[in-house]
Amino acid sequence: MNHNTVNYIINGLLAIGIIILFILQFGNKQKTIDYFAHTDMSQDTASILSFAYINVDSLLLDYYLATDLRSQILVKEENSRSIITQRVRDLELQMRRYKQKLEENPFLPHEQSDAEYKQILRKQQDIYRLENQLSKELKDEQDRLYQQLYDSIIQQLKRYNEDKKIGIILSNTAGDNILYARESYNLTQEVIKYLNETFTTPALQEK
DSSP states (O other): OOHHHHHHHHHHHHHHHHHHHHHHHHOOHHHHHHHHHTSOTTSOOHHHHTEEEEOHHHHHHHOHHHHHHHHHHHHHHHHHHHHHHHHHHHHHHHHHHHHHHHHHOTTOOHHHHHHHHHHHHHHHHHHHHHHHHHHHHHHHHHHHHHHHHHHHHHHHHHHHHHHHOOSEEEEOGGGOSOSOOOGGGBOHHHHHHHHHHTOOOHHHHHO
């Protein structure tokens, strides 16, 4: 699974979470109407207009937790790939030796030749099964880590919004949810800073 696929999956989860946050924060329509009625709309700030957006791609790139989890996924993916690669190399070596043995001894007993060939086929099937098993384990691990990232972002975003009182927070997922917005409505860097300040890991110490 490449980096783009990983980011698309996380983007989708985050977009769903932000929609949930929107419903929670914007559920009381009358409060929102009263808020606008008593607000000086000449002030050009996200909090005054009660909406803002987050560039999800930037958040996933700079949030320490996203960086840590992405590294974990890549390490596990590389380990799985190395295991399969080594098994395939061993099988190819055994197949070359088998072919060489047949060429050097055309009168090799059929029973012995057939037994070695069946052993090669079994190893080939074992590799297929192992590859499927490792792929499933990797997907399960990705799902677990994505859920961890999703929960972290949504929980911290709710805490962040306790002071901001923003009614709507949109996601700029892959740049297709916002056709136009003033830069003053962009909370991306502020939210990233807040997330990273409230999250302590070895990655944070390395920054």
